[in-house]
Amino acid sequence: MVFSRRKKPTENRVDVREAYTIWDVLKSKYSVIERLLIWEAFAHDKDLIFIIKRYLKELKTNRGILENILAEFNIKGPAPNSSIGGAPVNPELVTDRHIANDILSYTQEHIENLLRGHRSAITNDYIRDLLKSMMVKTVDWNEILYKYLKLKGWLETPPIFNTVPESADEMLGVGEVGQLFDHLSFRYDSLHKTKLYRAFAHDGDFQLVLDKGIELLVSQAKLLEKEFANFQLPVPKRESDIIPSPPNTELINDEHIFRMIQIGLQGAVCLHAAAMKRCVINDRIRQIFRKMLMDEVDYFDNLIKYGKMKGWMHAAPLYITH
Numbered sequence: 001m002v003f004s005r006r007k008k009p010t011e012n013r014v015d016v017r018e019a020y021t022i023w024d025v026l027k028s029k030y031s032v033i034e035r036l037l038i039w040e041a042f043a044h045d046k047d048l049i050f051i052i053k054r055y056l057k058e059l060k061t062n063r064g065i066l067e068n069i070l071a072e073f074n075i076k077g078p079a080p081n082s083s084i085g086g087a088p089v090n091p092e093l094v095t096d097r098h099i100a101n102d103i104l105s106y107t108q109e110h111i112e113n114l115l116r117g118h119r120s121a122i123t124n125d126y127i128r129d130l131l132k133s134m135m136v137k138t139v140d141w142n143e144i145l146y147k148y149l150k151l152k153g154w155l156e157t158p159p160i161f162n163t164v165p166e167s168a169d170e171m172l173g174v175g176e177v178g179q180l181f182d183h184l185s186f187r188y189d190s191l192h193k194t195k196l197y198r199a200f201a202h203d204g205d206f207q208l209v210l211d212k213g214i215e216l217l218v219s220q221a222k223l224l225e226k227e228f229a230n231f232q233l234p235v236p237k238r239e240s241d242i243i244p245s246p247p248n249t250e251l252i253n254d255e256h257i258f259r260m261i262q263i264g265l266q267g268a269v270c271l272h273a274a275a276m277k278r279c280v281i282n283d284r285i286r287q288i289f290r291k292m293l294m295d296e297v298d299y300f301d302n303l304i305k306y307g308k309m310k311g312w313m314h315a316a317p318l319y320i321t322h
Contacts, residue, residue: 015316021117034081173281
């Protein structure tokens with residue numbers, strides 16, 4: 001069966017990349033917890049204080065999970081920051097607007113940090129699943145902060161795209177337009193490349209995996225094309241859908257194709273995360289990129305498990321204590 005959901009017991013080992021990622025993410029948690037404790041002392045708006053308290057509760061839970069993982073694998077931890085909170089500064093010098101935007105900046109950076117860790121967490125499936133879960137929750141916090149800042153009128157907005165047709169009946173920023181164009185271009189190129197790989201693939205099960213990827217790319221391209229039609233945007237060039245049968249399929253083996261697909265997915269998830277950051281004006285368009293990110297992460301997870309089953313993954317050096 002393609003992309004089986006059968007659960008495997010957590011492997012009792014981590015590689016060097018996973019050891020660094022857990023250490024680095026915990027260091028980030030320590031830093032932001034200290035910062036939020038300070039901001040909590042300076043915040044005036046009751047809604048903002050409520051957001052900070054809720055966020056702190058989740059961060060402290062994550063801190064405990066990460067500390068337990070470091071202890072389990074005997075990995076040296078980062079030095080914790082101060083947890084006292086407050087600072088000898090006049091509270092009137094720090095505005096709620098600055099606090100809320102600072103928290104938003106952290107969540108955006110942390111999404112990308114977690115994705116970098118997730119895409120390199122190959123050895124231990126539990127750690128990859130944990131990073132994915134933290135990323136999903138951080139994306140949720142990103143949305144909460146966007147809505148709060150927009151409600152307060154504190155969100156700095158980029159230039160408006162002034163040639164949106166009246167029929168669209170919604171605003172669009174230059175950031176959204178740029179990301180729509182980049183994503184559709186990327187989808188067209190990825191689709192053509194995956195079809196080429198499909199023509200060279202030998203393993204029947206792997207062909208089904210590639211077919212599933214092509215199906216996802218086609219559906220995403222059609223979704224983006226609807227937005228191009230809605231906003232009357234110029235569509236990027238695409239290659240022909242017709243892929244001639246290669247005369248010699250022995251030129252590329254399935255293992256190499258698999259790793260090229262893996263690399264492509266690693267780039268795609270970061271592209272989607274960057275799009276969410278740049279889509280400030282149109283919330284609906286940002287939600288499109290959010291769904292694409294989640295779909296891509298799910299597909300990547302299943303692809304990694306499939307590659308491990310096939311023995312196609314490059315094994316990273318294990319983290320070993322003496």
